[in-house]
Amino acid sequence: MPNTPPADAPASPASTDPAASFTDATASNHALRAFLHGLPGVDAVGLEARAAALGTRSIKTSAKAYAIDLAISMIDLTTLEGADTPGKVGSLGAKAVHPDPTDRETPRTAAVCVYPDMVATAKEAVAGSGVKVASVATAFPAGRAALGVKLADVRDAVDAGADEVDMVIDRGAFLAGNYLKVYEEIRAVKEASGDARLKVIFETGELSTYDNIRRASWLGMIAGADFIKTSTGKVGVNATPANTLLMLQAVRDFRERTGVQVGVKPAGGIRTSKDAVKFLVLVNETAGEDWLDNRWFRFGASSxxxxxxxxxxxxxxxxxxxxxYVTVD
Known part of the structure; x- marks a missing residue:
């Protein structure tokens, strides 16, 4: 596995708007539906078997030490609770910068992820460290709000200094087949995000099928997502090896077609080092080494x-x- 670049490394080798390659597919809802439903169907049994097989890979102690440091550097350290306070967010920021105060060689995390009203506090806590501040937006986690409200949410976060924006798609529109609405909303959020990188959350646990997850992945990437993200962490089913494997296949295939690289962020339910290492194996064996750094792969996690x-x-x-030995979050 390659060395991990710093969190403030250049975001992408390509600045091309992928939508330019899909003008025909996005001309109407009918055209977009035809494109998305024309993607190859997912072999659910084969996908789950592949994910399970990769999860049994064993690694040597030296590789495990490297994988642990790599995983730490990929974490979006997150607090998204109604009881969040400036003190809690400040402490989380300090932990992101120095995860182990007794060992300054411990890698910093990639980012701290908070609600928009806590962005300024988080920015102050990580100032000068290279740790990014990500903010959820667009009426997270349900996304049930008018577009104007969602865009105001995004602008509040960006104006406060957010480096990254994590948006949720309108799952109701997606499941009703109104793909163009979802596409146009992502485009609008991308524009409102300015220079902030955009992570598009699908809430895979609500999409019901692997075919829908593949379609959502391509829809998000065509619309300009910098990352595609499994879930909010607020529903019963969040990141799994199988749905993450499917999304890794999608970003790999998308880059082969367009030359544009998109990141992947599994979020929710990943709690142990063993789990994290299994996900890194998925990345290496599916998308490849180019995704094995925090510009292109993140864990949405706290514990x-x-x-x-x-x-x-x-x-x-x-x-x-x-x-x-560790601080209590």
Whole structure:
């Protein structure tokens, strides 16, 4: 696996708007439906078997140490609760910058992810570190709001200094087959995001089928997503090896067709180092080494970092410190 670039490295080798390659497909809802439903169907049994097989791969201790550091550097350390306070967000930012205060060689996380009203607090907490500030927007997590309200939400986050915007798609419109509405909304959010990178959340647990996840992946990428993201973490089914594998296949195939690279962010339910390493194997074996850095792959998580830190110390010292070794989020 390659060395991890800093979180403030250039975002993309390509600045091409992918929509330019799909003008015919996005000319109408009928055309977009024809394109999306013309994508190859997903072999659910084969997909799940492939994900399960990759999850059994074993790695050597030296590779495990590298994978743990890589996973830490890919975390969007997240707090998205109604009880969030400036103090909590400030503490989370400090943890993102120095995850293990006793070991300054520990990699910083990729970003801190908060609600728009906490962006300024998060920016102050990570100032000068290279850690990005991401903000959910567009009436997260349900997305049930008028477009004007969603765009105002995005602009509030960007005006406060957000480096990245995590939006949710209108799942109701998508499931009703109104793909053009979803496409146009993503385009509008992309424009409102300005220079901030855009992560498009599908809420895969509500899309019901793997075919729908593949269609949503292509729809998001055509509309200009910088990342495609599995879920909000607020529903029963979030990131799984199978749905993440499917999205990794989609970004790989999209780059082959357009030359544009798009990142992937599984979010929700990834809590242990063992799980994180399994996802990194998925990345390496599916999309390839180009995605093995925090410009192109992220974990949406909070408790995952604690387990990674404990496993990191165990590898370094031979002792397992337990949960008191890490801060409580």
């Amino acid at each position: 995952l970092l604690n387990d990674l830190l404990m496993q990191r110390q165990k590898l370094a010292t031979g002792r397992y410190s337990g949960p008191d």
